[in-house]
Amino acid sequence: MPVKINYHLCKGCKACYTECPADVIGWDDEKAIPYIAYPDECWHCGVCKLECPEGAMIHTLPPQCWIDINKRFISMLGRKGI
Ligand code: SF4
Numbered sequence: 001m002p003v004k005i006n007y008h009l010c011k012g013c014k015a016c017y018t019e020c021p022a023d024v025i026g027w028d029d030e031k032a033i034p035y036i037a038y039p040d041e042c043w044h045c046g047v048c049k050l051e052c053p054e055g056a057m058i059h060t061l062p063p064q065c066w067i068d069i070n071k072r073f074i075s076m077l078g079r080k081g082i
């Protein structure tokens with residue numbers, strides 16, 4: 001799972017849920033907390049981590065995965081040199 005939520009830190013502000021561009025994060029109305037609804041759809045953009053005011057979003061990919069993902073993304077944009 002690429003992203004996890006630290007429920008000890010989450011204050012239920014909904015920022016991750018509303019800002020995730022891929023709708024990966026769901027919202028549990030009853031508990032008023034987010035959950036990772038579609039982990040396979042995550043494209044590792046990091047928006048949820050940036051938007052979380054409590055530092056509760058955890059990305060679990062090792063650093064080499066981020067490097068590989070960024071290389072692929074940049075090559076899709078047609079840039080070279082990385
Ligand atoms: S990293 Fe991006 S796509 Fe993945 S859950 Fe966070 S905001 Fe959504």
Ligand code: SF4
Nearest residue numbers: 010011013014016052
């Ligand atoms: S942005 Fe952070 S504090 Fe707000 S609901 Fe998501 S995990 Fe919880």
